[in-house]
Amino acid sequence: MTTSFHAVIPAGGSGTRLWPVSRVARPKFLHDILGMGRTLLQATWERTEGLADPSHTWVVTGEAHVDAVREQLPHVRDDRLVAEPAPKDSAAAIGLAAMLVHREDPEAVIGSFSADHSITNTAEFLSVVQHAITAAAQTGDIVTIGVTPTYPATAYGYIKTGDLLHLEGAPTARRAAEFVEKPNAATARVYAYSGGYRWNAGMFIMQASVLIDFLAAQAPDLHAGLTRIAEAWGTPCQREIMDEVWPQLEKKAIDYVVAEPAAAAGRVIVIPGDFGWDDVGDFDSVAKLRQPVPGESAGVSAIGAGVEVVDIESRGVVISETGRLVALVGVDDLVVVDTEDALLVTSRAHAQQVKAAVAGVDRAGRGDLL
Amino acid sequence: MTTSFHAVIPAGGSGTRLWPVSRVARPKFLHDILGMGRTLLQATWERTEGLADPSHTWVVTGEAHVDAVREQLPHVRDDRLVAEPAPKDSAAAIGLAAMLVHREDPEAVIGSFSADHSITNTAEFLSVVQHAITAAAQTGDIVTIGVTPTYPATAYGYIKTGDLLHLEGAPTARRAAEFVEKPNAATARVYAYSGGYRWNAGMFIMQASVLIDFLAAQAPDLHAGLTRIAEAWGTPCQREIMDEVWPQLEKKAIDYVVAEPAAAAGRVIVIPGDFGWDDVGDFDSVAKLRQPVPGESAGVSAIGAGVEVVDIESRGVVISETGRLVALVGVDDLVVVDTEDALLVTSRAHAQQVKAAVAGVDRAGRGDLL
Numbered sequence: 001m002t003t004s005f006h007a008v009i010p011a012g013g014s015g016t017r018l019w020p021v022s023r024v025a026r027p028k029f030l031h032d033i034l035g036m037g038r039t040l041l042q043a044t045w046e047r048t049e050g051l052a053d054p055s056h057t058w059v060v061t062g063e064a065h066v067d068a069v070r071e072q073l074p075h076v077r078d079d080r081l082v083a084e085p086a087p088k089d090s091a092a093a094i095g096l097a098a099m100l101v102h103r104e105d106p107e108a109v110i111g112s113f114s115a116d117h118s119i120t121n122t123a124e125f126l127s128v129v130q131h132a133i134t135a136a137a138q139t140g141d142i143v144t145i146g147v148t149p150t151y152p153a154t155a156y157g158y159i160k161t162g163d164l165l166h167l168e169g170a171p172t173a174r175r176a177a178e179f180v181e182k183p184n185a186a187t188a189r190v191y192a193y194s195g196g197y198r199w200n201a202g203m204f205i206m207q208a209s210v211l212i213d214f215l216a217a218q219a220p221d222l223h224a225g226l227t228r229i230a231e232a233w234g235t236p237c238q239r240e241i242m243d244e245v246w247p248q249l250e251k252k253a254i255d256y257v258v259a260e261p262a263a264a265a266g267r268v269i270v271i272p273g274d275f276g277w278d279d280v281g282d283f284d285s286v287a288k289l290r291q292p293v294p295g296e297s298a299g300v301s302a303i304g305a306g307v308e309v310v311d312i313e314s315r316g317v318v319i320s321e322t323g324r325l326v327a328l329v330g331v332d333d334l335v336v337v338d339t340e341d342a343l344l345v346t347s348r349a350h351a352q353q354v355k356a357a358v359a360g361v362d363r364a365g366r367g368d369l370l
Numbered sequence: 371m372t373t374s375f376h377a378v379i380p381a382g383g384s385g386t387r388l389w390p391v392s393r394v395a396r397p398k399f400l401h402d403i404l405g406m407g408r409t410l411l412q413a414t415w416e417r418t419e420g421l422a423d424p425s426h427t428w429v430v431t432g433e434a435h436v437d438a439v440r441e442q443l444p445h446v447r448d449d450r451l452v453a454e455p456a457p458k459d460s461a462a463a464i465g466l467a468a469m470l471v472h473r474e475d476p477e478a479v480i481g482s483f484s485a486d487h488s489i490t491n492t493a494e495f496l497s498v499v500q501h502a503i504t505a506a507a508q509t510g511d512i513v514t515i516g517v518t519p520t521y522p523a524t525a526y527g528y529i530k531t532g533d534l535l536h537l538e539g540a541p542t543a544r545r546a547a548e549f550v551e552k553p554n555a556a557t558a559r560v561y562a563y564s565g566g567y568r569w570n571a572g573m574f575i576m577q578a579s580v581l582i583d584f585l586a587a588q589a590p591d592l593h594a595g596l597t598r599i600a601e602a603w604g605t606p607c608q609r610e611i612m613d614e615v616w617p618q619l620e621k622k623a624i625d626y627v628v629a630e631p632a633a634a635a636g637r638v639i640v641i642p643g644d645f646g647w648d649d650v651g652d653f654d655s656v657a658k659l660r661q662p663v664p665g666e667s668a669g670v671s672a673i674g675a676g677v678e679v680v681d682i683e684s685r686g687v688v689i690s691e692t693g694r695l696v697a698l699v700g701v702d703d704l705v706v707v708d709t710e711d712a713l714l715v716t717s718r719a720h721a722q723q724v725k726a727a728v729a730g731v732d733r734a735g736r737g738d739l740l
Contacts, residue, residue, distance in 0.1 A: 020697070308736070310727055310734055311727075312720075312723055312727050313723070324710075325713070325739055326712075326713045326714075326715070327712065327714045327715070327724075327727040327728075327731060328727075329714070329717075329720045329723050329726065330720025330723055331715055331717055331720070334715060336715055338713055342694055342696075342697065343696045343706070343708055344698075345696070345697070345699075345715055346698070346701060347700055350682075350683070353683070353700055356699065357697040357698075357699045358697075360681075360697070361695060364678065369695055
């Protein structure tokens, strides 16, 4: 049996903790926040090229970002680029993609991969996803990837793993016992060192029809709305129906609408994946993923075109969009983010609290900087 | 006896530790580095207005700064604004001013006050300087002001005080036993708590003729050069002689050429002065002198026109020339200096090491930023 596979890239999310690089008008996935020479979206697209060709690769993004996405992904097909009139979270985005795939290809398996994550080992990623595709086609279950925790993260959700399933073509696949929310530090430590929990990397691989069935059962209104949109897709009414129906859709994460109920019903499979995954959630992640290399500086990573850093007894990361010279003197684990209209200085340890600063900027009446 | 008094404001020095606000082309004294609504030079001028009118107030500055000085000090007289073709330190600057004063007014007392220091209590300053003027006119000695140490500073030179002189009109005047260089921390602690040492605020008050005599005795070449310049002053040859002689002058501090030998000869008087003096030597000084006031922020001082700071659990000082919003998150005692072409981030504790960063900027080939 040859499985037809479609990759879905939900390109949404605000990346508030990466402000002031990430903005409402130009969020995280559109930036080369790691200084790799390509944006997070471009890196995601390149990875999925190993899974599906452009005719099988869908990008779902906000209307405001369609032009930027098209510019960054010259090979994305117009009929695979789905524009959301408003952000409605992942259940709507991936659900619509599933329906559009299903109309063309009722047997297809789809896999969703966020546009703003980082993976160091693409070969391993591709191999694991192939196992997931095989498992999804074989079982009709929802397959997810569970990343081995490398530290007791409190910023990630976890998946409790169950029995080994001994599936053909997916030898490491296990039953997923439960999805658990971001834990506190004490719980995270237990999870990380137990061997029985894995990070939820937000990747879901399943037959399109299976996802649609779960939506019908768990979120019938959402299912009905998406069905109306999918039926009008490609017709002269596409735009009209989209604009009428989409704004009314429930805003729900696919985790809550599909993955958790499916796990409770014993219908989720988890495949261990150790390919250097990180959700690039804050500047501490950025600093970790982009440690300085000899020749750059002893302790400071410099990210950004033409960025010039002079550092004296300092450690940290400088992200610059301005090309100004940045001098650091005697500062430790500092994060400096230099953009044309806003400057952020924080420490790696406080990276999660950048969100509070963004709220403060809003309160200060500077919505133009969000 | 009515003493004729002339104030001399040497407006020089690079203020390297206040980079990137202070630049070679626009040094410290030309900046409102404390956010007081006037530059350090303007504040100095305003203070000396209580001592001398514009016909008796001299400003000695680099040729490159003459226009800026004239712009900042609308009342400075052209014939009292002395332009140095090159920086030759304080002995040449104050020595020339003394000779120019002496030509007009052989009995005059002069006092020199750096253009880039801060004083909180002007009334007390004026009162102390009046005592110094009286002492200088009465004794023919060099009179200096000794500031009571408020902490064991290692960035200031000290004056060891001797016996009380019981001078009429200057009841607190003492003999100065010795000038000592910037001490190490252990020595500074001894000095500060001994009661027998005072900070050398670099203020010298003396009869112009006395300074000239000391120059003749201690630095005959410098004296000869300055004499040639002073003789040509106001003649058609002024410019020619200045350009010929000035570049050859010895570069010496008045402390070494005059004050120390005079002290060794028992010819220096020190008058205690407690008027909130600070040399604004680095950003730690700036942060100390400009602590946040309620209403601004709990912990962050914001200096600069239109500067906007959003701070979350942070303490420190932000100095901005760009008007960009600056967000601080979880950083302590930080110093952020935001200018159009260079950004400095350091801590108050490392403020002295900014000099090393400036050297690094130079080494990096960015002399344009110095």
